[in-house]
Amino acid sequence: MAITQEERKKIEDIIKANNWFTYEEAESQIRKHWKPDNNKKGNYLSTQRRQLQKIIRSDIIGTYFQINDRNHNHITDDEWAKQNIYGFEKEKTYFLDLPNGEEKEYKEKLHVFPKYDDLFPKFEKSIVLSAFDEQLDDERKLQFRDIYEDVYGLPGNGNTKYIMTEPYLFALKHEIERREYPTKVLYCQPDSPKYILQNFEQINFRDELLKNTDHLIDNFSLKIEQELKGQNNVKKLEINRYKNILAFINNWACINPKVLNISHLKNENIYTEFINKSNELKKEFTFNFDSEKEKEKLHKNFSKDKIIHLSDSELKDKIKNSIYSFEKYTLTKLELKLTDENVLLLQAANTRHVFSEFLLKYLKNNNADELIIDAALNAGLH
Numbered sequence: 361m362a363i364t365q366e367e368r369k370k371i372e373d374i375i376k377a378n379n380w381f382t383y384e385e386a387e388s389q390i391r392k393h394w395k396p397d398n399n400k401k402g403n404y405l406s407t408q409r410r411q412l413q414k415i416i417r418s419d420i421i422g423t424y425f426q427i428n429d430r431n432h433n434h435i436t437d438d439e440w441a442k443q444n445i446y447g448f449e450k451e452k453t454y455f456l457d458l459p460n461g462e463e464k465e466y467k468e469k470l471h472v473f474p475k476y477d478d479l480f481p482k483f484e485k486s487i488v489l490s491a492f493d494e495q496l497d498d499e500r501k502l503q504f505r506d507i508y509e510d511v512y513g514l515p516g517n518g519n520t521k522y523i524m525t526e527p528y529l530f531a532l533k534h535e536i537e538r539r540e541y542p543t544k545v546l547y548c549q550p551d552s553p554k555y556i557l558q559n560f561e562q563i564n565f566r567d568e569l570l571k572n573t574d575h576l577i578d579n580f581s582l583k584i585e586q587e588l589k590g591q592n593n594v595k596k597l598e599i600n601r602y603k604n605i606l607a608f609i610n611n612w613a614c615i616n617p618k619v620l621n622i623s624h625l626k627n628e629n630i631y632t633e634f635i636n637k638s639n640e641l642k643k644e645f646t647f648n649f650d651s652e653k654e655k656e657k658l659h660k661n662f663s664k665d666k667i668i669h670l671s672d673s674e675l676k677d678k679i680k681n682s683i684y685s686f687e688k689y690t691l692t693k694l695e696l697k698l699t700d701e702n703v704l705l706l707q708a709a710n711t712r713h714v715f716s717e718f719l720l721k722y723l724k725n726n727n728a729d730e731l732i733i734d735a736a737l738n739a740g741l742h
Contacts, residue, residue, distance in 0.1 A: 363503055371507050377483035380512075381529055383522040387412065390533045394713065395742045405536050415473070415535065416522060420492050422470035425452055445703055447535070448472040456495040473535035477527050479633065479714040486528040491521055534710070546695045548587045550687035551576065556680045566667070566675070573658045573679065580687055581651040584694065591645050591698065598708050601740050602638045605712070605719075608739035612732060619726045634715040637708045645701050647694050654686055716741040 363371075381389065390412070393404040407415075426432040428448040430440060443449070449471050455463040475486040489508060493501035508523070524532070559572045612620045625631040661682065667675050720741050723732060 368503075368507060371504055372511060374483050374485060374487075375504065375508050375511055377481070378485065378487070378525040378527075380508075381524050381526070383413075383524075386522070386524055386529050386532070389529060390536055405533070405540055407536050407540060412536070413522075415471070416488065416490075416532065417492065418468075418471045419473055419532075420488060420490055421454065421496065422448065422450070422452075422472035424492075424496050424498055425450075425454065425470065427452070427470055428472040442699070444474060445699065445706070446538075447474055456492070457497065458495075473531060475527065475531045476534070476710050476714075479530075479630070479710055480527045481629065484527050485525060486531055488522055488524040488528050490523070530710075530714075546587070546691060546698055547590070548583045548691060548694075550684060550691055551580065553680050553684055556683050557676055560676050560679060565672075569662060569667075569675075569679075570659055573662065573683065574655050576683055577651050577655050577658070577686075580690075581649065584647065584649050584690070587694065588645060588647055591701065595641065595645060595701075595705065598705055598712075599638075599641050601712060602634075602641060602708070604739045605634075605716070605741065606638065608736060608741075609719075612735065616728075616732065619723060619728045619732060625722075628718070630711075630715050630718050633711050637711045640704060641708055647697055649690060649694075658682065712740075713742075 387409065390407075391403040391405050393401070398404070422428065427450040428443075433440075433448075433450070435443075449469055451467070451469045453465065453467045455465050458464055477484070477486050487504065489501060489505045492498075493505060556576065559576060560569070562568065565572070609620065609622065609625070613622045662675075662679065670678070720733075720736060723736060728736075
């Protein structure tokens with residue numbers, strides 16, 4: 361397991377560049393609110409220790425078997441994009457070394473949760489070291505563990521069950537948050553077949569057939585518009601958070617450039633990322649949906665000459681299937697687009713969080729007084 365001096369130096373640089381947390385420290389941070397002022401309300405997240413350790417264990421083993429590596433998994437682009445949002449899952453049979461020298465076989469579904477290393481400085485990486493590294497004979501992790509203990513003086517291998525970096529803790533907390541507070545992508549649902557049929561119960565329903573199909577499509581169109589409005593309202597909240605922080609930066613850069621200098625900030629990758637995300641958020645969420653075209657299609661398919669030979673039950677069944685299929689297909693397309701939009705919002709929130717922490721440290725390092733710090737907190741930094 362010998363490594364070159366150059367490789368050892370790289371690992372040592374990574375270890376020193378990161379903030380490290382024991383499991384107990386990490387668990388304490390996970391339960392806290394993102395904004396410290398809210399901690400008086402009690403724990404933000406309540407996942408039990410046993411479940412939390414299972415999530416970490418699955419992530420460690422799944423990462424070892426590279427289930428989150430595209431080169432080792434043959435799946436579609438759509439499925440890969442989805443897994444990058446919600447995590448990577450795969451059923452795996454594997455063996456772990458036991459303390460007595462024997463091996464134990466396991467067969468289980470492993471889950472690797474998403475990481476956000478691109479939000480952190482170059483050498484800050486999502487790393488977790490644990491006793492599983494020895495059981496898996498993970499040579500790279502064992503090298504990290506040995507050098508970590510040389511740097512920080514922790515005796516023995518595997519004595520601390522989990523030691524993790526801040527980027528790993530950040531990703532883990534987001535995973536726990538996602539599980540405890542799942543986000544529903546799409547609230548709008550297609551009209552049920554039963555509801556659709558209720559619009560054609562009249563004795564003379566054929567006389568009002570196209571009027572009623574138009575009514576159903578118009579109502580469905582209104583539901584889509586409400587869905588878009590709700591999504592853009594959520595987006596506006598994030599846009600306003602960005603605006604508040606940018607306004608704080610611009611105002612105080614003019615008032616006290618010695619403490620807050622935009623030219624200096626521009627040299628920081630996280631500032632560039634923050635500005636880029638601010639620009640990405642400006643585009644309104646839209647969805648191309650042509651209700652008039654669908655109504656014309658229904659008018660054509662259910663014109664009097666085409667339905668004259670259909671019985672009432674056959675006609676109702678065809679109408680029901682046509683409208684339900686159209687609504688279901690439309691909402692599937694909308695959900696896919698909303699998923700992409702929610703990725704942007706998640707990335708924006710993560711970037712804002714990391715940038716907020718960076719900017720507060722930057723201000724304190726530049727000896728910002730209490731007035732500036734209070735203004736920063738009021739602007740949404742935390």
